[in-house]
Amino acid sequence: xxxxxxxxxxxxxxxxxxxxxxxMMRQAGRVLTEYRAVRERAGSFIxxxxxxxxxxxxxxxxxxxxxxxxxxxxxDILVVPEAMGLPYEMIEAxxxxxxxTVRSSADLNRLRVADPETDLxxxxxxxxxxxxxxxxxxxxxGFAGAPFTIFCYMTEGKGSKTFSVAKKLxxxxxxxxxxxxxxxxxSTIAYLKAQVRAGADLVQIFDSWAGILSPEQYRTFSLPxxxxxxxxxxxxxxxxxxxxxxxxxxxxxxxxFFARHEIGQLSCSVVGLDWNMDPxxxxxxIPNKVLQGNLxxxxxxxxxxxxxTEVKQMLSAFGHQHYIANLGHGIYPDTDRDKARCxxxxxxxxxxxxxVSV
Numbered sequence: 001x002x003x004x005x006x007x008x009x010x011x012x013x014x015x016x017x018x019x020x021x022x023x024m025m026r027q028a029g030r031v032l033t034e035y036r037a038v039r040e041r042a043g044s045f046i047x048x049x050x051x052x053x054x055x056x057x058x059x060x061x062x063x064x065x066x067x068x069x070x071x072x073x074x075x076d077i078l079v080v081p082e083a084m085g086l087p088y089e090m091i092e093a094x095x096x097x098x099x100x101t102v103r104s105s106a107d108l109n110r111l112r113v114a115d116p117e118t119d120l121x122x123x124x125x126x127x128x129x130x131x132x133x134x135x136x137x138x139x140x141x142g143f144a145g146a147p148f149t150i151f152c153y154m155t156e157g158k159g160s161k162t163f164s165v166a167k168k169l170x171x172x173x174x175x176x177x178x179x180x181x182x183x184x185x186x187s188t189i190a191y192l193k194a195q196v197r198a199g200a201d202l203v204q205i206f207d208s209w210a211g212i213l214s215p216e217q218y219r220t221f222s223l224p225x226x227x228x229x230x231x232x233x234x235x236x237x238x239x240x241x242x243x244x245x246x247x248x249x250x251x252x253x254x255x256x257f258f259a260r261h262e263i264g265q266l267s268c269s270v271v272g273l274d275w276n277m278d279p280x281x282x283x284x285x286i287p288n289k290v291l292q293g294n295l296x297x298x299x300x301x302x303x304x305x306x307x308x309t310e311v312k313q314m315l316s317a318f319g320h321q322h323y324i325a326n327l328g329h330g331i332y333p334d335t336d337r338d339k340a341r342c343x344x345x346x347x348x349x350x351x352x353x354x355x356v357s358v
Contacts, residue, residue: 001136003201008070008324009139012202012248012269012290016321020351021069022344023141025252026330027062028074031337034061045090049075055126056133063138065337066344070139073130073195075123077145077206080187081154083114094158101157103169108179114187116194123191124198131199142200144192146207146253147184147229148222154180163212170221177221185225189232196233196247204250204272205229211255218259223266226251230267250292254329260285275328279317291318294328300339307339311346320353 003009007021029035035058042048049055055074063071078088078096088098102108114120130140152166153159160166169177192203205226210218234246251263252272263271264286271286273279273293282291299310314325325347331340 001131003136003139005069005138009201009248011322011324012250014269014290014322016353018353020315020318020320020323020325020347020353022325022347022351023068023070023072024062024066024327024331024340024343025072027066027068027072027340028058029331030333031331031335031340032058032061032065033337034058034065045076049079050122052122052125052129055122056130059126059130059140060133063134066341067348068138068344070141070201071130071134072141072143072204073123073127073200075126075143077143077150077208078153079120079123080114080144080150080184080191083116083119083191084111084183084187086111086154088153096153096158098153098157102154102180103165103176105176105179108176108183111180111183113183114191116191120191120194124194127195127198127200139201140199142192142195142198142203144188144195144203144205144229146205146210146222146251147181147188147225148210148213149206149208150184150188151177151181151221152209152212154184163209167212167217170217181221181225185228189229192229192233200247202248202250202269203233204252204270205268207251207253207256209255210253210259211257213256215258218256219262222253223259223262226253227266234267252292264289270324272326273328277328279314283318290322290324292324292326294326295343297327297329297332297335300327300331300335300343302339304339304342307342308346308350311343312350315347315351320351325351 007017010017038058042054059071059074062068088096091097152163155166156163230249248269250270250272251268254274257277270290270292275294275296
């Protein structure tokens with residue numbers, strides 16, 4: 001199906017475009033009253049995520065509400081450990097909690113490499129249904145958590161400011177850590193390949209807890225596994241037939257300002273930046289990639305004029321080519337939807353590239 005709006009894909013492929021594309025991480029969520037209505041109907045976050053019809057509905061809501069240039073499938077990074085045999089619960093006001101954790105070789109024996117078609121079929125069905133209902137309006141982004149970030153949740157059992165349990169294992173039992181990271185990586189590769197087969201136009205890898213590692217630890221326990229995923233998402237040929245063409249891959253490693261040069265060496269198309277990463281410095285460190293980001297989500301608490309001013313400054317810093325506008329992290333749930341719309345509209349108005357027409 002030909003996309004009516006393929007700006008994001010063209011930028012991700014390195015092409016020049018007539019304006020900067022824009023979307024927001026966590027754009028399908030509580031900032032929208034229509035999302036809250038569907039969530040209430042579902043009864044729980046997990047039920048919503050596991051019901052393809054509802055997941056597709058909330059995936060498309062921000063396309064209608066904000067006019068973003070891409071949809072991102074409504075799901076959660078923690079579906080992968082659940083598919084590996086470690087179920088989680090979503091506790092209101094606390095976030096995700098794993099009743100059991102993985103901290104020993106015996107715990108590893110309880111896990112399996114996920115089979116996306118059977119263990120995560122509900123996500124694949126949601127992607128197929130969303131693609132059908134989008135009817136070519138915008139591209140659909142698939143995603144997964146980076147192996148180290150998933151490792152943090154599986155070993156800690158919940159969110160944490162320090163993830164000291166996870167980091168302790170890196171020092172005290174690196175063999176265990178690498179074994180678990182390999183299992184997560186194998187599961188994630190299979191999962192993302194299945195998302196592409198189901199219709200995802202590009203995929204993003206979220207390394208949400210990258211910033212808790214030292215540079216040396218990041219090079220040891222995170223980057224090699226992200227590289228494996230990026231490499232595996234290239235085209236596959238079986239019996240002379242190409243199964244699927246490569247899709248653009250975005251790597252977003254929050255807090256890993258120290259690893260930007262190394263991330264720029266990965267076989268990905270796009271590098272996402274958080275709001276602490278300077279655009280000019282990042283361009284110098286990552287010269288051959290498309291950059292994505294990186295407005296502080298708190299800017300959307302400002303008045304409309306200030307939001308436009310901040311967007312103008314951001315576009316001036318990044319430029320109008322080889323760039324995807326986004327926030328530097330997910331939109332906060334108490335954001336005024338009109339402020340979010342102001343951000344999107346400002347990028348569309350101010351991000352028109354001079355001298356480029358289609």
